[in-house]
Amino acid sequence: MANPILQVDHLTKRFGGIGAVYRISFDLQPGEALGIIGPNGSGKTTLVNLITGFVKPTAGRVTFRGREITNLPAYARVELGIARSFQMVRPFYNLPAFKNLIIPLFSPRVGKRVGGKSGNRDEVAMHLLEEVGFERDSQVPYKVASSLPHGYLKRLELARCLALEPELLILDELFSGMSMSEVASVLPLIEKIREQGTTIIMVEHRLRELFRIANRAIVLNFGEKIAEGKPEEVIADEQVRKAYLGSEDA
Template sequence: MTALLSVQELTKLFGGVAAVDRVSFALPKGKLTGLIGPNGSGKSTMINLISGLHSPTRGTVQFKGQDITSLPPHRIACLGIARTFQLLRLFGDLSAFENVLIGAHLRGKHGFAAACGGPLLTGAEERRLHDLAREALEFVGLGPRAGVKAKLLTSGEGRLLEIARAIVAEPELVLLDEPAAGLNSAETGVLAEKLLSLVERGKTLLLVDHHMSLVMNVVSSVIVLAGGRVLTIGTPQEVQADGRVIESYLGSGEIYRRHRAKREVSEH
């Protein structure tokens, strides 16, 4: 299976402490891969390294065979990698539509996309970006809320708005950092549907989340980090049955609770 992105021996030190330690993995094209682990295992740091927010101490990141290690975030975005953030980074006083339109300009050749090196947009191209922004809002179910200021949206709507802004530029790879944080069960269900729809559209997704039911129900494979290192990589079924994973979550992890519940059911 063709890898869209590969990470080799990636390491990030903060004050001499390894937040990520010699991590290697590959993301297959057109698949949804989960990245899980206990708090402090290096998940968000990994997202930051791939997206260029942090530069690695050692190791490499390759996207479509190109070395993107230590490229600045705007260059990585121009190459076709988008991301969301654990803490919402929306423009509160701008409407939902305006927030998505900012992301749409990565498709164009001005604004944020000036860094991509293209000419200015024509009026027709600008109208096309407006259409794309509306389509992205409709896709995540926020079409009727397009004119509402971002700061007035619910937490769940804000998460969906970030996804709309990430996908409107039609990236090949989307990095999702805790998109289910603060969502209720109904909103999480909607999120799961949208993620699977993106995969059906050919997108490649890397999902970081503590919501194990969400992760295990939508991903095709799971990378487990513990202490900044890869503990294991496997299917959801393999990971949930792995004693090392269960041990890493012992006492507080949902994987452990789910495994124990399944075992109790099987014993009766």
């Protein structure tokens, strides 16, 4: 196998005495799409927070492209190419949608390419919004974020990640709260991103969507990894069914 883009090695996080994530290890090859599933409270978001640096681990290591990033602050990991979406969207509510993207477009990672300190980022932002399904000719991109429906905010969250041109894109329940038609419009975009070679980690409750994107899945329960493999196989696993779907569920 080639060099993995991301190595997670015995990653552990305890909040007080409670283990939120316990000795989780996995490797991720470039271009892979990994699904993380598990019941509520199983440690999925904590794992994402540990990989992205929003939470410091109690023990274990995270390596990105051969470089240990365990103690690197979150913003520096973004600079290396790890972008994440938040499960609970929190846009800049009093800015228009397209202005929300100016801040990531100003970051050290992409700021130089879009014109440095005085570059015209508005056009780049509009283009990104168009890509995630904001109709350019409508008023929507100019509307204040606080007035947008939840599905648009989720897509704005995705656009924020894409603005950073990530090598590793981590989507924390991107599809939750989206309508079927919204999912149908965003799903092909994620597939396209995957085909362009971006490595993806997606935490998702909606298995149908997960199966379309992910080529591998790991299952968490009470902070521990209980299964790993192809998504269809993992979901057929007896232990997983018990933990995740409930034992009597067919």
